Amino acid sequence: MQFHKYDVVIIGAGGAGMRAAIESGQRARTAVLTKLYPTRSHTGAAQGGMCAALANVEEDNWEWHTFDTIKGGDYLVDQDAAEIMAKEAIDAVLDLEKMGLPFNRTPEGKIDQRRFGGHTRNHGEAAVRRACYAADRTGHMILQTLYQNCVKHGIEFFNEFYVLDICLTETENGPVCTGAVAYELATGEIHVFQAKSVVFATGGFGKVFKTTSNAHTLTGDGMGIVFRKGLPLEDMEFYQFHPTGLAGLGILLTEGARGEGAILRNASGERFMERYAPTIKDLAPRDIVARSMALEVLEGRGAGPNKDYVLLDCTHLGAEVLETKLPDITEFARTYLAVDPVVEPVPVYPTAHYAMGGIPTNIHGEVLRDNDNVVPGLYAAGECACVSVHGANRLGTNSLLDINVFGRRAGIAAAEYALSRDEHVELPENPAASVEAQVALALSEHGQERVADIRTELQATMDANASVYRTEDTLKTALHDVQALKERYAHISVQDKGKRFNTDLLEAVELGFLLELAEVLVHGALARKESRGGHAREDYPNRDDTNFMRHSMFYKQGEGLAADIRMDFKPVTFTRYKPMERKY
Amino acid sequence: MTATAETTAGSRGSLPPVPDGAVTVTVKIRRFNPEIDDEPRWDSFDIPALPSDRVLNLLHHIKWYVDGTLTFRRSCAHGICGSDAMRINGVNRLACKVLLKDLLEKGDKHTTITIEPIKGLPVHKDLLVDMEPFFEAFRAVKPYLVTYGNEPTRERIQSAADRERFDDTTKCILCACCTTSCPVYWTEGSYFGPAAIVNAHRFIFDSRDEGAEERLDILNDIDGVWRCRTTFNCTDACPRGIQVTKAIQEVKRALLFKRV
Numbered sequence: 084m085q086f087h088k089y090d091v092v093i094i095g096a097g098g099a100g101m102r103a104a105i106e107s108g109q110r111a112r113t114a115v116l117t118k119l120y121p122t123r124s125h126t127g128a129a130q131g132g133m134c135a136a137l138a139n140v141e142e143d144n145w146e147w148h149t150f151d152t153i154k155g156g157d158y159l160v161d162q163d164a165a166e167i168m169a170k171e172a173i174d175a176v177l178d179l180e181k182m183g184l185p186f187n188r189t190p191e192g193k194i195d196q197r198r199f200g201g202h203t204r205n206h207g208e209a210a211v212r213r214a215c216y217a218a219d220r221t222g223h224m225i226l227q228t229l230y231q232n233c234v235k236h237g238i239e240f241f242n243e244f245y246v247l248d249i250c251l252t253e254t255e256n257g258p259v260c261t262g263a264v265a266y267e268l269a270t271g272e273i274h275v276f277q278a279k280s281v282v283f284a285t286g287g288f289g290k291v292f293k294t295t296s297n298a299h300t301l302t303g304d305g306m307g308i309v310f311r312k313g314l315p316l317e318d319m320e321f322y323q324f325h326p327t328g329l330a331g332l333g334i335l336l337t338e339g340a341r342g343e344g345a346i347l348r349n350a351s352g353e354r355f356m357e358r359y360a361p362t363i364k365d366l367a368p369r370d371i372v373a374r375s376m377a378l379e380v381l382e383g384r385g386a387g388p389n390k391d392y393v394l395l396d397c398t399h400l401g402a403e404v405l406e407t408k409l410p411d412i413t414e415f416a417r418t419y420l421a422v423d424p425v426v427e428p429v430p431v432y433p434t435a436h437y438a439m440g441g442i443p444t445n446i447h448g449e450v451l452r453d454n455d456n457v458v459p460g461l462y463a464a465g466e467c468a469c470v471s472v473h474g475a476n477r478l479g480t481n482s483l484l485d486i487n488v489f490g491r492r493a494g495i496a497a498a499e500y501a502l503s504r505d506e507h508v509e510l511p512e513n514p515a516a517s518v519e520a521q522v523a524l525a526l527s528e529h530g531q532e533r534v535a536d537i538r539t540e541l542q543a544t545m546d547a548n549a550s551v552y553r554t555e556d557t558l559k560t561a562l563h564d565v566q567a568l569k570e571r572y573a574h575i576s577v578q579d580k581g582k583r584f585n586t587d588l589l590e591a592v593e594l595g596f597l598l599e600l601a602e603v604l605v606h607g608a609l610a611r612k613e614s615r616g617g618h619a620r621e622d623y624p625n626r627d628d629t630n631f632m633r634h635s636m637f638y639k640q641g642e643g644l645a646a647d648i649r650m651d652f653k654p655v656t657f658t659r660y661k662p663m664e665r666k667y
Numbered sequence: 668m669t670a671t672a673e674t675t676a677g678s679r680g681s682l683p684p685v686p687d688g689a690v691t692v693t694v695k696i697r698r699f700n701p702e703i704d705d706e707p708r709w710d711s712f713d714i715p716a717l718p719s720d721r722v723l724n725l726l727h728h729i730k731w732y733v734d735g736t737l738t739f740r741r742s743c744a745h746g747i748c749g750s751d752a753m754r755i756n757g758v759n760r761l762a763c764k765v766l767l768k769d770l771l772e773k774g775d776k777h778t779t780i781t782i783e784p785i786k787g788l789p790v791h792k793d794l795l796v797d798m799e800p801f802f803e804a805f806r807a808v809k810p811y812l813v814t815y816g817n818e819p820t821r822e823r824i825q826s827a828a829d830r831e832r833f834d835d836t837t838k839c840i841l842c843a844c845c846t847t848s849c850p851v852y853w854t855e856g857s858y859f860g861p862a863a864i865v866n867a868h869r870f871i872f873d874s875r876d877e878g879a880e881e882r883l884d885i886l887n888d889i890d891g892v893w894r895c896r897t898t899f900n901c902t903d904a905c906p907r908g909i910q911v912t913k914a915i916q917e918v919k920r921a922l923l924f925k926r927v
Contacts, residue, residue: 120798122841123740123748180822183812185830185837185873192824217837223747224837231811269791298742334745415745418764533680535731578735583702584792587735 084515085274089114090501092263092278093494094246094305097124098222098486099465100284101229101238103494107282108238110498114276116244116265118285118300121230125286125298126486129222130411131339132214133179133483134202135172139193140212145169147205148213152481153660155201155368156439156474157616157626159318159634161656164446164470168481168488175487176215184228186217187408197408198342201368201478207667210342210366214480219337219409225483243268245589247518249281249308251458252511258452260461261508264518268589271582273515273522279501279508282493283309283442283450283463284486290593291601292435292550293542296325296335300593305467307596309442310603314452315636317469317653318440319600320607323477323617324551326372328434329420330392336412336431338479341365343408345397347376348428349384355393360667367667370476370617373433377551380432387430394428401425433551439477439617440607441469443636443653448493454636454653460500460508464493471634474655475616525591530574534591537568537575541594541601549605554621558609565602569644572598595644606648607635628662682732689715690776692767694725696737697783700792707790710734718768722755722780726762726794739794746906749842753794754783759844759904785847787856801843804859808867808885813878829874836869836914838907845901845911851894858894859886861901861911868914871921883922892919 091107093100096117107113115121136143148169153160180186180194187195196212204211217224233240250262262277285305289297310316326347327336341347347365349355359375360367367375376393379385386394397405397413402425405413409424416422416429442463444450449457465486472485541564548561572595579587613627614620634653639646692714699707712729723741730737740750744763751762756770762782771778788796839862846852846860867886871879886892892915901911 119742119748119750120802123742123750125743125748127840128743128745128747177822181812181818183870183873183875185833186822188825188827188830190827192826192829194822220838223840227837227839234806235809235811298748299744300742411747418766419745531680533731536680539683579738581700581702581736583700584738584795586738587730 085272086277087114087274088277088507090278091280091282091497092116092276093282093284094263095284095286095465095467096121096240097284097286097465098126098225098229098483099490099493100282101233102487102490103282103284103464103497104238105229105232105236106491106494107498108233108236110495111501113498114239114241116241116246116263116276118243118245118304120242121233121240122226124226125301127223127226128296128298128335129225129483130219130335130337131342132197132199132216132221132480133176133225133487134199134213134480135176135215135484136169136213137173137176137194137196137215139189140196142204143211143213145172147203147211148172150206150660151202152472152478153474154207154665155478156476157665158632158662159471159474159615159655161471162658162660163656164472166658167446168472168484171488172484175484175491179225179228179487182228182232184217184224186215197339198366199479200338200341200366200372202480203363207362210363214339214342216339218407219339219411222483225487241265244274246304247308247521247592249312249461250510250514251312252508254508257456259459259508261510262514264515266518266522268584271585273518275510275514277507277510279504280460280462280497282448282497283467284465284490285467287438287466288597288600289435291541291545291597291604293546294328294333295435296328296333297435302593303596303600304593305463306441307599309450310599310637310639313639314450314458315443315638315651316440316603317443317634317636318471318607319438319603319637320611320635321439321475321617322435322604323369323437323439324373324433325436326369326376326433327395327431329415330387330430330432332419333434334415334419335434335436336395336415336429337409338369340395340397340409340412343404344400345395347372348394348396349379350386350390351384355379355384363667368476368478370619371667373551374619376433392430392432395431396428397424398426398428435550437477437482438466439469439471439473439475441467444468444470446470446492447496448489449496454651462493462497464489475618521592522588525575525577525588526580528576531576532571532574534575534577534594537571538594538597541565541568541597545601549608552619552621553608555609558605561605562602562609565598565605569598569602572644599644603637603648606650607637610650611635632662685715686717689717690771690778692716692725693777693779694729695779695781696793698793699790700736716767718766718771720767721763722765722767722782723751723762725767725780726782738792747840749840752785752842752844752847754785756781759785759848761842761844761906764906785843787847787853788843798843800856801846801860801862804863805841805866808859808863809878809882810866810870812870812873812876813881814875815877823875825874832874833869833872835909836865838909839865839869840907842906844904844906848900848904850898850900851896855890855894857890859890861915864892864915864918865909865911868918871918879921883918886918887922892922895919
């Protein structure tokens with residue numbers, strides 16, 4: 084076991100983690116622990132843009148952006164947080180430009196902006212050009228720019244360190260976060276990092292689904308660790324399905340394509356979104372477009388030999404727009420489906436994309452331990468966190484915004500908190516014990532279950548029973564399946580018993596997190612007997628503000644994988660927007 | 668050693684069903700685990716695969732169902748994160764961007780694919796190499812915007828043409844396909860290598876940047892751009908289609924004519 088001492092430890096090196104590190108690293112002694120090399124993080128896969136009311140190409144203001152975010156989130160958004168995000172968006176974009184991000188430019192040389200789903204002028208009148216972008220590789224540019232600036236500021240990274248636990252020390256004022264415990268992939272050694280503050284920025288858990296835009300490594304580790312510590316997770320039933328995944332593969336095709344004018348069509352060539360969202364059509368928010376696509380297929384209007392997808396028609400955009408503004412997705416379609424978007428429409432279907440829920444935080448990124456109290460020293464930002472700025476459905480581009488605005492806020496808050504403490508709080512006794520036990524158990528001979536089999540079955544049941552449309556019956560099936568898989572997980576076998584880069588062990592540990600988070604998702608989806616945003620219950624098709632205008636809070640009850648889940652509720656914060664019917 | 672899907676299936680349950688249209692692929696993989704091996708060896712695996720499968724799918728099939736000790740990096744699985752650079756049939760590629768059908772002759776029912784780690788970086792285990800020397804070279808070229816004086820309140824103004832000037836080199840995902848395809852890099856590991864030069868180029872030709880001279884000084888070094896022998900391996904290897912050799916030539920020219 085090795086021991087390290089820092090002021091601030093940041094877990095994860097995607098957009099949120101590195102944005103936090105740039106702030107924290109200039110103020111306090113900071114270490115970034117990351118499962119992947121920073122530039123491998125999935126922020127790099129984001130494509131379309133980052134919204135901010137710069138008004139560079141047409142009239143816009145941050146209040147409209149706030150409203151769109153709240154309406155887009157089906158009024159489950161905490162309105163104070165949405166207002167902060169929309170207001171600080173402008174500086175967040177300008178900061179990135181000053182750090183070197185190569186945005187596309189207007190003829191006057193300003194940052195160019197394009198349309199995006201759910202972002203409108205004057206509270207829904209028409210689509211507005213708000214998304215700042217760099218071709219269809221905005222996430223790539225953000226990730227590279229943030230890493231470049233981490234290099235510039237000499238940020239200290241511990242690459243391929245897999246954090247498996249955090250240290251909570253009980254004090255008379257409740258638990259305080261005092262560090263993190265990591266498994267070093269290169270050596271199999273356990274490292275304890277004592278810190279005054281810890282920031283989680285570990286991303287999402289899309290790998291609970293089969294068809295997903297998410298990377299193999301997005302297994303919800305940070306959310307899982309927090310949940311195992313008895314701390315709550317918030318709004319986990321709200322999972323976003325991005326409308327345009329490459330059919331059958333789930334690889335993302337940006338909403339920016341529709342922002343540039345691409346059109347969704349069914350088998351007969353009809354522009355079906357005109358029926359579902361007459362005002363903004365193909366640029367309706369993602370939950371609405373994904374459901375519309377699913378309905379087209381369910382009602383027999385799907386395209387292809389099995390009528391199981393719809394078509395994204397870019398052919399009228401012309402080769403030049405595709406090559407200059409959408410080059411990557413053009414290449415994805417050519418490489419993976421052998422379809423050339425310049426001359427033929429691309430088969431698409433919704434793909435599991437983004438967790439609206441996560442580790443509950445306040446607007447400073449401080450992690451909540453219940454509805455009212457924070458865990459001193461513990462922070463979270465980005466997809467793993469739930470502020471909540473996305474409510475029941477995130478608008479496109481608002482995730483790149485979220486990581487920059489709240490990554491920055493969490494980095495500053497964590498550093499300032501660390502600087503305000505003279506001494507490190509003592510670590511709990513044997514801080515590495517649980518991780519050592521977890522690794523030893525996984526490597527021991529205790530069964531013949533294959534990790535890949537359990538994971539495949541988990542993903543299959545989640546796709547079939549807990550995706551775009553859900554019912555009591557499908558969710559009960561999913562819950563039953565997940566619980567049975569958890570029992571089988573107790574008998575997994577890891578073939579690689581070595582210490583050196585044991586990725587076999589890594590996948591086994593990741594599967595444990597996936598199983599727990601899948602159960603929380605399904606549990607929450609069963610309890611929420613209404614349809615709101617990304618959570619669509621066929622048996623409860625309407626939004627029910629009387630009973631469900633509230634955040635869900637999930638607590639793990641007891642130890643071990645088979646433990647129970649306790650649910651509680653947290654009020655939504657309203658400032659100036661009253662819930663209205665959501666029409667586009 | 669030859670491991671086949673059939674021989675190891677028994678104790679750990681059945682294998683996934685073989686899909687219609689599958690062909691049999693013999694995957695020959697260069698293996699090395701310094702914990703137990705004295706030197707590298709070749710392992711072969713016969714597995715079923717669809718022509719639409721990525722090479723990464725084949726590696727996953729082996730790891731998940733045949734030999735869990737097989738070790739490689741991967742993450743996004745669609746050519747964006749740069750984790751899974753490897754030598755596939757002798758050329759550097761991302762395993763998630765090569766489809767089996769690209770390696771099959773028409774009508775083939777069987778093929779053999781060889782997979783080795785990228786060359787020029789120390790092998791940690793199987794296909795997983797030490798990336799530190801690669802990232803060290805990247806960090807050494809000041810790969811970030813250098814500016815002096817006060818920052819503007821709003822964004823810096825940059826014309827679309829000036830933005831276009833360095834567009835190609837902004838696409839780099841630091842996968843190391845180019846650097847580890849370079850024969851000069853194989854023999855002289857101290858050479859900065861194509862990827863570091865590409866990332867220097869990305870800033871040298873950015874109209875907002877004021878650090879070109881510092882970077883050009885760094886690349887004028889004995890291990891800098893003059894090591895390049897224009898073999899174009901790097902350009903062929905780049906999974907992002909960057910004109911790597913051209914970028915290196917532009918940096919050379921900037922040094923010769925003291926002008927960017």
